[in-house]
Structure formats: structure tokens, C-alpha cells
Amino acid sequence: MDIKENVESVMAKVSAACERAGRDLQDVSVMAVTKYVSAERVEQAVAAGIKHFGESRNDGLLEKKQTIQTPVHWHFVGRLQSRKVKEVVHECDIIHSLDRTSLAKEINKRYQGETPIACMVQVNVSGEETKAGIAPEGLENFVRSLASYEHIQVKGLMTMAPHAENPEDVRPYFRHLRELRDYIQRLKLHHAPCHHLSMGMSNDFEQAVEEGATIIRLGTSLVGNETEREG
């Protein structure tokens, strides 16, 4: 797999989606999710110009960070167990999966930095039981409640769309997340500027960009999946 080619192909698609939506390409960050691949692949992606990397497991994050010398941005995108918070809270720039009060409490307790840590609140827009995230109805209350954690800054919202054969089918979920983001932004909460929309993965990132994604999270389509068997 040639990562440089993947990056070029993805960037062309992102660029076309931006054009269709009248958006500025610079407002979309492409994150490589590296949970399925080795550090070597991460290095190739760095060489191909990717600056944002996402991991969903602590050991993956720590291991890859160690081997990559170039300064890049690290994101934690997976379900975060409270007891693991202390291991990652100073190792990533953004936590994308803030989805409960107990987690906020733990992040706030463990994080020591001069400026707050950037978090995305994960929202379960599809309502699927298997998915993590705050229900849309509870979002405003949850975000407001985060004001009491001085080390947390709510930079945006994140969602995992349901799997669909046709990516057009998930567009309404992306649109819904954007509307929720706009709503929270209008509240003008000091601790929640809520500018970002972390949405869109390998199968549906073009729809996500058209609907306003500012960070797309690409695993398979960008760096591949080394855990899948060949053939």
C-alpha cells in the first residue's frame, strides 16, 4: 500500500467536497487513525504530509508517539476508561471521546497544564445502543455541567455514524451534529467555544466534509488495516 497515493487521493476528494460545499480546504484537518497499523506506517504518513494522528488505545498512542520524531498532533479517539486517563492525558492534544461526568472528573483531576486540555464531547446522534456518547437531548446540560471542570475546554463535538452501505444514508447524522454544534456555539459558554466537528471516517468522509466536518478520522482509506488478512 502506497500511503502517499492514498493521501493524494483523499486530499483530492476532500478538496472536491469542500468546493461543492463552498468551504475552505484549510478548515478541514485530516487525521490518520493508526490503530490497525504499525509505527512504520505512521512514519510513512508523516512523510506524506499528514500532521494529525489518532489512536484509540493507550499503548498504541504511547508506542507510536515514541517512535515518531517529527512533531505532529496526537488525538485520542477511542473509548477512554477512567482508570487509563492518567496515562494519556498529557500525551495527546485532543480527547475526542468525552462522554460522561465521571470521565470529565477524572480528566480534570489528572490534567496539569497551564491551559485547559481540548476535549470533544462525543454525541450518540444515531441512538444506537452499542455506541458511546451523550444523547442529543442531554447535550446542553452535559456541556453546561462541564463549566465546573477548570482544566477542560470543550472544543467541539464528535460522533461515530452508523455503518451504512450507502454513505448518503448517514448524511442526516452529520447534519444533526452540525446543528447541535451551532446550538452549543450560540450559548457562548466560556468553557465551550465548540468550534470543531469531528466526524467522517473512511466510508463517509466526503459527506461529512460537505456537512461541515473540521476533523475527519481516516483509518483504512489512508493508512490501511494490517490486521486484516490479505486476499
Ligand SMILES: *Cc1c(COP(=O)(O)O)cnc(C)c1O
Ligand atoms: C478506527 C476509528 C476510525 C477510523 O475508521 P476507518 O473506518 O478505518 O476509517 C475513526 N474514528 C474512530 C473513533 C475509530 O475508532
